[in-house]
Amino acid sequence: xxxxxxxxxxxxxxxxxxxxxxxxxxxxxxxxxxxxxxxxxxxxxxxxxxxxxxxxxxxxxxxxxxxxxxxxxxxxxxxxxxxxxxxxxxxxxxxxxxxxxxxxxxxx
Numbered sequence: 001x002x003x004x005x006x007x008x009x010x011x012x013x014x015x016x017x018x019x020x021x022x023x024x025x026x027x028x029x030x031x032x033x034x035x036x037x038x039x040x041x042x043x044x045x046x047x048x049x050x051x052x053x054x055x056x057x058x059x060x061x062x063x064x065x066x067x068x069x070x071x072x073x074x075x076x077x078x079x080x081x082x083x084x085x086x087x088x089x090x091x092x093x094x095x096x097x098x099x100x101x102x103x104x105x106x107x108x
Contacts, residue, residue, distance in 0.1 A: 016081035019074055027070030028063040035059035 035055050038046040046054050 010084055011081035012084050013081050016078060019078060020071065023070040023074035024067045027067035030066040031059045031063035034062040034066075 035058050038058050039048060039055060045051050046058065048055065
């Protein structure tokens with residue numbers, strides 16, 4: 001159990017969650033097109049005035065289905081978070097401070 005927890009800390013959970021949210025948002029973006037598309041195809045029942053509730057129902061259903069497909073595709077390619085990588089750019093300087101006690105035998 002401790003090994004699993006230490007391994008989990010080395011994974012990029014933040015990036016993975018951002019990917020999940022991005023997949024849901026991109027799937028939901030298709031809902032705008034489908035909602036407006038139904039208004040163009042059938043303006044009698046799906047319009048932005050009297051039939052607006054129907055448009056919202058189509059958009060909500062399309063959002064849920066598209067988001068589920070996008071999320072499934074993301075999880076297919078990223079089933080678990082990637083390992084964290086730490087990149088450093090530029091020069092790295094390591095300094096070491098040493099204090100010598102004058103009364104110690106090593107100082108003589």
